[in-house]
Amino acid sequence: MDFNMYQITIFISIILASLITPDAKMAFATPQKGKTEVLKFDSESDVAVALAKYTADLSAKFVKEKGSFSVVLSGGSLIDTLRVVPLDSEDSNFLLASRGFLSKVPIPPGNIYAINDKLSPEGAADDYEERLRRLVSSKVMPVSSASGFPKFDLMLLGMGPDGHIASLFPTRQQRYEKKRWVTFITDSPKPPPPRITFTFPVINSAAEIAMVVTGAELANTTKAVLHPHQGSPLLPAAEVSAEGELTWFLDKDAASKL
């Protein structure tokens, strides 16, 4: 696979809200909007291989169609936890992104948008959104004609046992944010407490979304999301839909209750 390094842009929504109040609001099961495909694999490494090929194929497709490809790496089990740690720290997902499976793809450092870890969570969210707004104003980043929100080519999402995606948790109000592109949380139920996250309107404006879920500890949640009981509260993971296609990458353990 040939990549032109200057065509690929990666956005790292590093997880970087203060009273913990369980949400009064509840979302109820509604039909998913976009297309959804569920792929099952024998092992986590088979998932990784398939995901790398899927990403490479999409990259080639988008570069051919429009001369660029944008990818967002977000939280959950995909990159374990996207932490608010200095970018030179070993567990920063900046490093994971540059050394992980995307290391096969040459990405110029200037095309990697990581959070500014010198700022407060609120400041980091504002700064990240502002950088994204500049990319939209300068027509580097397209917006969805359906939603008006920035449209990434690919979002890679993980899911937590509580059904959270990115840093949108079932019990935090950020999951209901409708205006902001990027928001922050200071009391994440999962450490570390402060995180920044893309909001649902941005996530669901992505052309393609991969939901990457492995491990038996996620089997119940996977079932609850893919086969929700009528009338039961909708988990954040169940509200993900891509403008194009949402593809679930499951290993056999995560798929064991389906």
Ligand SMILES: *[C@@H]1O[C@H](CO)[C@@H](O)[C@H](O)[C@H]1NC(C)=O
């Ligand atoms: C999954 O659900 C089953 C039955 O509802 C329960 O016994 C089990 O403890 C759950 N597993 C996890 C990891 O939550």
